[in-house]
Amino acid sequence: xxxxxxxxxxxxxxxxxxxxxxxxxxxxxxxxxxxxxxxxxxxxxxxxxxxxxxxxxxxxxxxxxxxxxxxxxxxxxxxxxxxxxxxxxxxxxxxxxxxxxxxxxxxxxxxxxxxxxxxxxxxxxxxxxxxxxxxxxxxxxxxxxxxxxxxxxxxxxxxxxxxxxxxxxxxxx
Amino acid sequence: xxxxxxxxxxxxxxxxxxxxxxxxxxxxxxxxxxxxxxxxxxxxxxxxxxxxxxxxxxxxxxxxxxxxxxxxxxxxxxxxxxxxxxxxxxxxxxxxxxxxxxxxxxxxxxxxxxxxxxxxxxxxxxxxxxxxxxxxxxxxxxxxxxxxxxxxxxxxxxxxxxxxxxxxxxxxxxxxxxxxxxxxxxxxxxxxxxxxxxxxxxxxxxxxxxxxxxxxxxxxxxxxxxxxxxxxxxxxxxxxxxxxxxxxxxxxxxxxxxxxxxxxxxxxxxxxxxxxxxxxxxxxxxxxxxxxxxxxxxxxxxxxxxxxxxxxxxxxxxxxxxxxxxxxxxxxxxxxx
Numbered sequence: 001x002x003x004x005x006x007x008x009x010x011x012x013x014x015x016x017x018x019x020x021x022x023x024x025x026x027x028x029x030x031x032x033x034x035x036x037x038x039x040x041x042x043x044x045x046x047x048x049x050x051x052x053x054x055x056x057x058x059x060x061x062x063x064x065x066x067x068x069x070x071x072x073x074x075x076x077x078x079x080x081x082x083x084x085x086x087x088x089x090x091x092x093x094x095x096x097x098x099x100x101x102x103x104x105x106x107x108x109x110x111x112x113x114x115x116x117x118x119x120x121x122x123x124x125x126x127x128x129x130x131x132x133x134x135x136x137x138x139x140x141x142x143x144x145x146x147x148x149x150x151x152x153x154x155x156x157x158x159x160x161x162x163x164x165x166x167x168x169x170x171x172x173x
Numbered sequence: 174x175x176x177x178x179x180x181x182x183x184x185x186x187x188x189x190x191x192x193x194x195x196x197x198x199x200x201x202x203x204x205x206x207x208x209x210x211x212x213x214x215x216x217x218x219x220x221x222x223x224x225x226x227x228x229x230x231x232x233x234x235x236x237x238x239x240x241x242x243x244x245x246x247x248x249x250x251x252x253x254x255x256x257x258x259x260x261x262x263x264x265x266x267x268x269x270x271x272x273x274x275x276x277x278x279x280x281x282x283x284x285x286x287x288x289x290x291x292x293x294x295x296x297x298x299x300x301x302x303x304x305x306x307x308x309x310x311x312x313x314x315x316x317x318x319x320x321x322x323x324x325x326x327x328x329x330x331x332x333x334x335x336x337x338x339x340x341x342x343x344x345x346x347x348x349x350x351x352x353x354x355x356x357x358x359x360x361x362x363x364x365x366x367x368x369x370x371x372x373x374x375x376x377x378x379x380x381x382x383x384x385x386x387x388x389x390x391x392x393x394x395x396x397x398x399x400x401x402x403x404x405x406x407x408x409x410x411x412x413x414x415x416x417x418x419x420x421x422x423x424x425x426x427x428x429x430x431x432x433x434x435x436x437x438x439x440x441x442x443x444x445x446x447x448x449x450x451x452x453x454x455x456x457x458x459x460x461x462x463x464x465x466x467x468x469x470x471x472x473x474x475x476x477x478x479x480x481x482x483x484x485x486x487x488x489x490x491x492x493x494x495x496x497x498x499x500x501x502x503x504x505x506x507x508x509x510x
Contacts, residue, residue: 032498035271035273035274035498036270036271036272036273036274036392037271037274037391037392037494037498038269038271038392039390041247041269041390042390151499152498152499158477167476168476168487168488168491169491169494169495171475171476171477172473172475172476172488172491172492173475173492173495173501173504
């Protein structure tokens with residue numbers, strides 16, 4: 001995992017897993033991330049996510065696509081993603097769908113995805129069909145639109161910013 | 174793998190701590206730890222993830238493997254010379270810089286009007302903070318004069334000149350509250366000529382070092398600033414600029430406090446004819462004083478939590494990032510408490 005901390009994509013125009021996750025969480029976060037403000041290193045929560053990633057599913061290997069880094073892929077092309085969160089969130093499934101889309105563009109016959117939550121020992125299945133594909137393409141387009149915007153999207157309500165490593169930037173005045 | 178939430182902060186200090194080396198020592202690498210060997214006593218081992226930066230007050234030996242470990246983990250090493258000047262720093266090869274932000278930073282600072290506006294507001298904020306730190310109304314007229322003169326200034330030199338005038342008045346007021354041996358009698362540096370100046374030099378260098386560390390965790394370039402000349406001796410002009418409004422909070426205020434609490438003694442300084450520096454004990458005292466001060470917290474209304482003085486510098490750097498990315502006007506730091 002570790003899109004949270006993740007290695008940013010080298011190619012600036014490509015949309016990776018982090019972009020999708022941030023878009024769903026808060027478009028402003030995506031806009032700032034795309035412009036090179038990356039405060040994740042200072043966040044305890046992100047560091048925690050990294051530790052969870054390092055200590056779970058240790059026999060699996062990352063699949064590096066360049067713009068995105070998939071946690072691992074099992075036979076029949078099922079995309080797996082680990083999250084340190086204790087509650088499934090829409091961003092997690094959107095991220096997996098995006099990975100499916102990226103794999104499919106590379107000619108892989110994708111069957112679906114799974115999000116793992118090792119802290120609560122649960123998994124969430126992510127379907128991959130025509131609807132999911134349309135949704136993934138739509139999300140990608142939205143992300144590109146946000147990144148291309150000339151002004152930053154507004155802040156969310158203060159309460160929704162809890163745990164976000166961009167909080168100091170957005171509310172520090 | 175289930176970690177109790179409470180332990181989280183202690184197990185994984187993503188931010189790390191500042192370590193102050195006040196004695197001669199040797200820094201070595203030992204696995205993924207830093208081993209600090211002092212001439213007396215057993216070596217101290219510090220996990221690399223616990224270090225945010227090192228401030229070196231005395232002679233230190235470092236080797237390449239230690240430096241590469243420090244670099245890989247983003248640790249900055251600041252070196253102060255005998256007289257408390259910032260002699261230089263070692264910073265990691267990778268920086269957080271972002272082309273978008275730096276490009277905007279260059280555009281803003283290249284625009285005469287915008288640059289001077291920020292420079293004026295920095296000087297004014299510094300003057301007001303100085304008045305706040307000295308807690309006096311003797312400076313009111315000088316402040317009024319500064320406010321009147323600033324809009325007339327058309328260059329950085331003129332602005333700095335006005336600041337110089339104000340500071341001379343302020344230091345005279347500060348002197349009147351200090352015991353004779355600690356009086357500054359005008360600011361001197363390189364080297365400072367008396368105990369008061371040596372103290373201020375040290376504190377200013379430390380504030381500068383803290384601001385530089387804060388800047389390195391943002392996408393800004395520390396060398397592109399508003400107020401100080403690009404050719405200024407240390408050339409990290411943005412760090413010099415942002416240090417200005419914080420200097421009164423540390424240097425002048427702590428000098429006044431240390432004098433009134435009789436915390437400093439004449440033996441904490443090594444005074445010679447025409448030059449003064451801190452003694453070994455004096456340096457330790459100052460390091461302890463500053464550490465405590467940096468950890469002092471105040472409530473931040475926007476963030477709705479306590480922030481330390483150290484964090485205030487980081488938030489200040491973020492204001493400049495916001496200025497560059499979104500054009501939000503930059504208002505320099507003023508104590509609100």
